[in-house]
Amino acid sequence: MCVIEERPVIETQRLTLRAPAKADVERVAAYCADRDVARMTTRMPWPYTRAHAEDFVARCGAQDRSRDNTFAIHLADEGMVGTLGMFTTAEGEIELGYWIGRPYWGKGYATEATRGALSWVRERWKKRYVTAGHFADNDASGRVLVKAGFLYTGVVEHKPSIARGEPAATRMMVWLA
Structure with missing residues (x-):
């Protein structure tokens, strides 16, 4: 049974994953x-x-938390440094995605946030299967x-990229609890 939390919070060693708030709009827009x-x-x-940032934060607040959750990745003494989302696909699978602001690249925050989110999905949503993908040039x-425990499936899909204006080759991965 999936436990639905109105505004779930995930704590990791260095990070707090929480619902995006209006106070995050400036940082979202900047990054x-x-x-x-x-x-x-x-x-x-x-x-x-x-x-765009205002619309993003508003949409996060309106999510059906039994199916989708977007978290602001918050670093103590810094503020929001990125976001991580888990979404239910049309096929009923959970797909994970994230972004981190450039000043925080290469510091392990994305891996730490992803590990925390996967533990939460296993414990709260009782899911044991999560998909993700990354563009082949990333x-x-x-x-x-x-590092977070995903394995390559061998499948390459062409997923849309609004910013690129065209689909991009995406290497698909899976996490099994």
Whole structure:
């Protein structure tokens, strides 16, 4: 049985994963205005504006938390450094995605947040299977997912990238609890 929490919070060693709030809009807008952040996601437009950030935070607040959860990745004494989301696909699978602001790349935050989210999905949603993918030209994201316990499936899909304006080869992965 899936436990539904109105505003779930996940604590890791260095991070707090919590619902995005209006106070995060400025940081979301600033980090997502970086083309290199936007182009490694499927849903993020570029150029990215404050209005996009406001809409993003509002949509996160309206999610059906029994199916989808987006978390702000919060670093103590810094603030929000990225987001991580888990979404139920049309096929009923849970898919994980994330982005981290450029000043925080290479510090292990994406891996730590992903591990925390996977533990939460296993414990709260009672799920034992999660999918993810990374664009083939984003090896760093592949390393994050491998360190978090994902395995390559051998499947390459062409997923849309709004910021790129075209589909991008996406290496698909799976996590099994």
